[in-house]
Amino acid sequence: MTITAPATQTPVPPPPVAGTFVLDAAATAAALPYPALADAIEALMRDDTVVVPPRLVQPLPGGGSLFVMPTADATLAITKLITFVADNPARGLPAIQGDIVVFDARDGRRLGLLDGPTVTARRTAAVSLLAARRLAHRRDGPLLIVGAGVQGRAHLEAFAAGLGVRAVRVASRSRASADALVRHAQALGLDAQRVDDADAALADCPLVVSCTSAQAVALRARPRADAFVAAVGAFTPRMVEWAPDVCRHLAATGTLVVDTRDADHEAGDLLQAGLDVTALPTLADVVRDTPAWRRARRDDGPVLFKSCGWAGWDLAAARCVLGGPTA
Structure with missing residues (x-):
């Protein structure tokens, strides 16, 4: 299912088990209010179960880069797949494009997708x-x-x-x-x-x-x-x-x-x-x-x-x- 942002911009947490969620840019933003996200980041830095290997940066022929960024904790695993092309705005395109795939770390189920540029910005x-x-x-x-x-x-x-x-x-x-x-x-x-x-x-x-x-x-x-x-x-x-x-x-x-x-x-x-x-x-x-x-x-x-x-x-x-x- 695809979850889009409601008119009030109230965060809409996706169901963790029943079905796969796909959040578009607006819904991703609505689900990540800045103060709560800062709190989540602080909590993650106190969590010794978090494992973050070095990210892979693949140069692209046009001068851009493909970033592959996996990480996991005791319950979740994600892989961020985004491209960065600095001069894309001159083409009418975003400099950053891509998605974040979220998995259940215990049984490997794909839980859903978040909008990569929106998560990156926020x-x-x-x-x-x-x-x-x-x-x-x-x-x-x-x-x-x-x-x-x-x-x-x-x-x-x-x-x-x-x-x-x-x-x-x-x-x-x-x-x-x-x-x-x-x-x-x-x-x-x-x-x-x-x-x-x-x-x-x-x-x-x-x-x-x-x-x-x-x-x-x-x-x-x-x-x-x-x-x-x-x-x-x-x-x-x-x-x-x-x-x-x-x-x-x-x-x-x-x-x-x-x-x-x-x-x-x-x-x-x-x-x-x-x-x-x-x-x-x-x-x-x-x-x-x-x-x-x-x-x-x-x-x-x-x-x-x-x-x-x-x-x-x-x-x-x-x-x-x-x-x-x-x-």
Whole structure:
């Protein structure tokens, strides 16, 4: 059966046993409210039964990539199959396409399908929300979003729903895209403005999300001393959003946290800055309050959270949809 979103956007959890569910993009979004998804992600990082092998990245002839990302816990198994083609928007196509297949880990039954791009957008923003909950010195904003695509919209919604942000500034290479995101923010009741100089806007914004296509450096100024930065766009060694000298400044004066150990070989911003990513604590270290986090944490200075992506977040989304553990 296919489950579509009701008019009220009330989450519709699919039946875990009777039949196979297929959630379209709208129903997938409705089933994954950002605060609940952030809770599910935090719960997953406390679960020692979760197994996430390295993801397979297959280059495609046109310059894109096919990602194959399996993971499992004691009850669920998933495989995420998505393609990423950076220049697809110029063709009128989404940059990310694909699905997430959900299985019962005990008997192998296929339980259903989730919309891959929707899960990717929402779980990435929910991870940033969780990191901000844990690490941000100030949560009131204004929030600066650099990059007005799918992730810009998802992070806007996540920070509004999960942190109560009421003011947002949007910067993008495309004025039309920035204006569209500003209108969306205003429709949500936020004070929203387009800014044409992202570097200058950093001085006024204690919350920053960079989610550009990461094909070139987009930010060269230093964030505020009390800033929380979620750097999202660069998820391969060759991609970059933040200038290397800014990353080195943040490492010297503040706290750097990566989403998972996969960032050791994927965090383009930090790798191109010559930083030892392997020495940085992960978000799981923060959640679990490990010695690695206690050694690295500072009570002052800016915080940079580097997000690269991980199939575990997709498993957390499947748990959230199916009403699994969230605490």
